[in-house]
Amino acid sequence: MQLNTETEQKIIDAAQSVFREKGLDGARMQEIADRAGINKALLHYYFRSKDRLFQTVFRTEVQGVFQRMIEAVTATENIREFLRTFINTYLDNISERSYLIRFVMWESENKSDEFETIFKQVMSTKGFTKNPLVQRIEQAVADGQIRAVNPYHFVLSLIGMCVLPYVAPTAVRNIIGIRDTSSAEFLETRKKEIFNLVWQGLKSK
Amino acid sequence: MQLNTETEQKIIDAAQSVFREKGLDGARMQEIADRAGINKALLHYYFRSKDRLFQTVFRTEVQGVFQRMIEAVTATENIREFLRTFINTYLDNISERSYLIRFVMWESENKSDEFETIFKQVMSTKGFTKNPLVQRIEQAVADGQIRAVNPYHFVLSLIGMCVLPYVAPTAVRNIIGIRDTSSAEFLETRKKEIFNLVWQGLKSK
């Protein structure tokens, strides 16, 4: 059997959208079939079980999340411009993919072993020994371009700032008191505010 | 019927721990009964349905999360000390409660209407019209104690930095490359690094 790749893609797309919204436990095979515009029988014909389908989706999602993060790491000499570019492209990336980051963060904890395996594979495939973003910050510190922050903690902070409104939009809207976190206006303001805060916070006076 | 409050509490505690780990969809009534050291019949005798039990737990968790956030807002005059205290107590609070923040953020999106309702109730009960943390920052800006950041975005950034390692520990460990996010050492370093970054980022030069 050779299987129609077009249909396979439709299934994966549908599965992605359902898993992103509801997680593994909340997802229903019937709903995935419906969104793919096919029937449950065919769904199981392509992917034997929910677990297998989930595994496929989860793997590509985790890869994508890390992939996009390192794609936002450019070879810019100037650390200031490097940060600006990173924040802009990274925020564009995650804001574009509704519920992705929320899903991956939730499931990464449920499937922590699997997450680690996938992640290590990606790293070795790319020939990385360390997160390139961390590496870039480390280097900037070594070169005296910025003050001596802990690179790991700095990256953690940076990602945290970028990610939160897309991990828990409703909580953010209510608790922080921001009306609309999905508008283009919010996105642009967010970029500026994050950049200003970290740049002020980083530069060696 | 008057119901034994001790048993009721045992049930709530058990339900909290299961819901925190697995979320609504992943939680099993049987497991909740087991952890409470009672049987399923009694569980349903106290809380008619899974939905009702969840509602009870979710309400107290959401209240708690916000409660603890505003408890970390002190009446400190000096904005620098205010920030230091906030970061320290807030981080202590969330690091202490394994999976709580992760659970609330995940479910707040699944139950966004309910979240909003609960949240508005808390706000009006406390007589708040605006998040006191945002308010404090706003005031500090007005007083010229710090530079003119957008208070909403600043608070969003601050919470994001604090929360991320507890929302997705496995993802953080792998992606950022931090070995252990549950140690006391990590916690203390985190406090310092966040404070330094935001303080440097905030002060009007």
Added chain:
DNA sequence: GCATGCCTTAACCATTTAGTTAAATCATAT
């Protein structure tokens, strides 16, 4: 002693859901 309320036991019901099956249909290429 016995009534009352809390709790257990264990079987049971109903529903949801993952997964299967078999037969029929459709499209396409040979």
Added chain:
DNA sequence: ATATGATTTAACTAAATGGTTAAGGCATGC
């Protein structure tokens, strides 16, 4: 035209799970 692979239909199975029921046990206080 027919064989082949893709897809549908619809009924079905098996298991998990939420929820119920009835009978009885075990305290405590009267």
